[in-house]
Amino acid sequence: AKELSRVAENGEDHLSTEAAGEEEEANGEDEPEKESSEITVEEMERAELEARLIAFRIRDLVGSDGTSPYFLYDRKEKRMKPVRFRDIVILLRSARGWAPLFEEQFRLLGLPVYVERGGGYFSATEIQVMLSLLQLIDNPYQDIPLASVLRSPIVGLSAEELALLRLERKKGSFYDAVIRFTTSKGENGQSIEHQELKATLRRFLEKMGRWRDLARRGALSRLIWQIYRETGYYDFVGGLPGGKERQANLQALYDRARLFEEGAFRGLFRFLRFVERMKERGDDMGTARALGEQEDVVRIMTIHKSKGLEFPIVFLAGASKTFNEQDLRSPTLFSKDLGIGTDVVDFDLSIRSASLPKLAIREREKKEMLAEEMRLLYVALTRAKEKLYIVATLPDYKKEEERWKEKGGKGDEPLPAYHLLSAKSYLDWIGPALILPRDSSQDLSSNGASPRFKEGFTLQVIPARELSHPTRMKGEEIRSEIWETLRRFETVPVSLIHEVEEETGRQAMAEEELERILGWTSPYTPMERHPAKQSVSEIKRKMQLFQEEEEEQEMLWLGSGIDSGTGFASDAAISLRQASSSFPLRRPRLARRPRFMEEGGLTATEKGTAMHTVMQHLDLTRPLDRDRVEEELKSFVRRELLTPEQAKSIDIDGILRFFNTRMGRRMLTASHVYREVPFTFKIPASRAYPDWEGEDEEILVQGIVDALIEEEGHLLLLDYKTDRTDGIEDGELIRRYRLQVALYREAVGNIWRRPVARSFLYFFHGEKLLEVE
Numbered sequence: 001a002k003e004l005s006r007v008a009e010n011g012e013d014h015l016s017t018e019a020a021g022e023e024e025e026a027n028g029e030d031e032p033e034k035e036s037s038e039i040t041v042e043e044m045e046r047a048e049l050e051a052r053l054i055a056f057r058i059r060d061l062v063g064s065d066g067t068s069p070y071f072l073y074d075r076k077e078k079r080m081k082p083v084r085f086r087d088i089v090i091l092l093r094s095a096r097g098w099a100p101l102f103e104e105q106f107r108l109l110g111l112p113v114y115v116e117r118g119g120g121y122f123s124a125t126e127i128q129v130m131l132s133l134l135q136l137i138d139n140p141y142q143d144i145p146l147a148s149v150l151r152s153p154i155v156g157l158s159a160e161e162l163a164l165l166r167l168e169r170k171k172g173s174f175y176d177a178v179i180r181f182t183t184s185k186g187e188n189g190q191s192i193e194h195q196e197l198k199a200t201l202r203r204f205l206e207k208m209g210r211w212r213d214l215a216r217r218g219a220l221s222r223l224i225w226q227i228y229r230e231t232g233y234y235d236f237v238g239g240l241p242g243g244k245e246r247q248a249n250l251q252a253l254y255d256r257a258r259l260f261e262e263g264a265f266r267g268l269f270r271f272l273r274f275v276e277r278m279k280e281r282g283d284d285m286g287t288a289r290a291l292g293e294q295e296d297v298v299r300i301m302t303i304h305k306s307k308g309l310e311f312p313i314v315f316l317a318g319a320s321k322t323f324n325e326q327d328l329r330s331p332t333l334f335s336k337d338l339g340i341g342t343d344v345v346d347f348d349l350s351i352r353s354a355s356l357p358k359l360a361i362r363e364r365e366k367k368e369m370l371a372e373e374m375r376l377l378y379v380a381l382t383r384a385k386e387k388l389y390i391v392a393t394l395p396d397y398k399k400e401e402e403r404w405k406e407k408g409g410k411g412d413e414p415l416p417a418y419h420l421l422s423a424k425s426y427l428d429w430i431g432p433a434l435i436l437p438r439d440s441s442q443d444l445s446s447n448g449a450s451p452r453f454k455e456g457f458t459l460q461v462i463p464a465r466e467l468s469h470p471t472r473m474k475g476e477e478i479r480s481e482i483w484e485t486l487r488r489f490e491t492v493p494v495s496l497i498h499e500v501e502e503e504t505g506r507q508a509m510a511e512e513e514l515e516r517i518l519g520w521t522s523p524y525t526p527m528e529r530h531p532a533k534q535s536v537s538e539i540k541r542k543m544q545l546f547q548e549e550e551e552e553q554e555m556l557w558l559g560s561g562i563d564s565g566t567g568f569a570s571d572a573a574i575s576l577r578q579a580s581s582s583f584p585l586r587r588p589r590l591a592r593r594p595r596f597m598e599e600g601g602l603t604a605t606e607k608g609t610a611m612h613t614v615m616q617h618l619d620l621t622r623p624l625d626r627d628r629v630e631e632e633l634k635s636f637v638r639r640e641l642l643t644p645e646q647a648k649s650i651d652i653d654g655i656l657r658f659f660n661t662r663m664g665r666r667m668l669t670a671s672h673v674y675r676e677v678p679f680t681f682k683i684p685a686s687r688a689y690p691d692w693e694g695e696d697e698e699i700l701v702q703g704i705v706d707a708l709i710e711e712e713g714h715l716l717l718l719d720y721k722t723d724r725t726d727g728i729e730d731g732e733l734i735r736r737y738r739l740q741v742a743l744y745r746e747a748v749g750n751i752w753r754r755p756v757a758r759s760f761l762y763f764f765h766g767e768k769l770l771e772v773e
Helices: 041-062 098-108 125-138 143-151 159-168 174-183 192-217 220-231 233-238 243-261 268-281 356-381 397-407 417-421 427-434 464-468 470-487 494-518 525-529 536-551 576-580 604-617 626-638 644-648 652-659 662-669 730-752
Strands: 003-009 012-018 071-074 079-082 088-092 113-115 298-302 311-316 333-335 339-341 343-346 351-354 384-390 392-394 533-535 672-684 698-711 714-721 756-763 768-771
Touching (some): 041 088, 041 098, 041 311, 041 392, 098 113, 098 298, 125 192, 125 220, 125 233, 125 243, 143 159, 159 174, 174 192, 192 220, 220 233, 220 243, 220 268, 233 243, 311 356, 333 356, 339 356, 351 356, 356 417, 356 427, 397 427, 417 427, 533 536, 536 698, 536 730, 604 626, 604 644, 604 672, 604 698, 626 644, 626 652, 652 662, 662 714, 672 730, 698 730, 714 730, 730 768
Parallel strands (some): 088 298, 088 311, 113 298, 311 384, 714 756
Antiparallel strands (some): 012 384, 012 392, 071 079, 333 339, 343 351, 672 698, 698 714, 756 768
């Protein structure tokens, strides 16, 4: 019997085939597999989804959920026997990246699994912890190994406790911080948790001292075994998932240390250097073998390692994983028959393209790569004696199915060579080979099963989101089983109908929970609508706009008929706030003008910025006259504090007139003048946002004080303005900037812990000096 099933995730589909029979061994040499060095995030997600799908199917096969197991025919005993975990093998094109993810998912679902690895010893968690501890014994002034050991079960500190240790000594080595923490006095005023942490660290440092003495005097293997005994780490890892393999890894570390000492080199330092050189060369050792071939576990291996073997049930995972064409994208290709192929560079056109020899070599290498992949696929498809599942992931199955129909042959005809050569994955060969011709296809059924494939194969479509819910997965499989029973014109058991009804009820409850979660409203809505940080100028602008709106809230547009100027009907009433949301009452200020506009001169804002820059950097220790200011401006241009255009826009006479005022002379003779003083402090959000509702929160306010003048221990605050003041009363100018100056005074008082005695505004246009109470 053959079966095909498929799973999909939001837009990802997984495909799985099941077949029976025995085939001859594939021809070809047992070449080592080529593996890509990295696995992408998308590929990790697909691997986890396929692992979950396979795990669910295995649980059904062995009857782990209380269901009836699948039976296999035992040829030796000549009787039917239920499926056991040892009857199942998962084949991967490449174990790197995928095998650990499969192992993790299987263990999370409580399935026994064994992975045949060719490497990964030094990346095993228990080995990394032990190597970090050995590095620490060799030299405790290593921050990363120390943090690793303290965080490990050997000491068992939390991340918060590690942060507490670092706060004890913010600079210097982490080991010094630990020593300082453990030797600090004043335990009577410390919390119980604080004292317990100190006691834990003291015990660890005491053990460290003994281990360092043993490392200098005794054998390395004896040191490692002593650590196992004193810390209990060997027993601890034995209780974790995969405990036997973890203990075997620790045993192997002990054995390898003992073998190392039998050579010419000895000592902990030399052993650690030996391990580091192995890592640098990429000579990773395989994890220790902890399980025998007859253990009742699901085995995960590569297709290469499965050559010459047969298994009752085989899952081929990653059938949609793209072939590794990294070698074909190399800048230089080599061939023993065709020579060397490189890129051709046209320096005049700055174009790089592949040369004809490179194209020929690439085509030859691609054909050889595809031939090897086809041989491996043949091996994978012929390992199963009873059942074969092919699992794959697709972004959109329906589109992929249409492509298969276009590529597929008629009836039993072989696939065209062009389609064979254009394949990017195993599924590009399998799909077109199994799909039925267009005229014999039928519509996809509602339960996910499809009769679109050739006799003996069944397709099942399962959204990948359902793989996160084992009960939903089971319900989908029940529906598929009902469909298959109906196709065979057999009676559907009532128990299956009841199970579907129960599953439907569980799904309805899950949907209600989902609606509750998605319908949740944040209680911090005001905070989400307003920035958590504002400038003083922006707060002043918002407050000014709000006050203007409040004053003109009763303003009405009245008229007969439609006013051609406003577009409002007669008797229509609209507030300025409402109108501002529909009409551009204010021209927005651009952060940077286009180049074609810069030729017309500087804006008022840009001129004001330039004036503030000059007032910030003028040397107040030397007499100021026109020649002196012009010399300073040239210096600012050379230092790129100003552009030539900005320097030309400076009102030199206005600057000189300011320093001839009483405030200017006080600035020149003051004991200290602080210019362009930045600050950041907190204020209640309701002060910055007039429309704030709900509980009050705090926001950050930032700004820059133009000048703080210190006289006889008092502070004077001065804020320059370059605004035009024509026709504006002094009282109106003070009203406009009162909030801004008040925030400046509050910030200086809170941060400097000194009150501001008096505050002033100076307007260069009009030469006005106004005191703000």
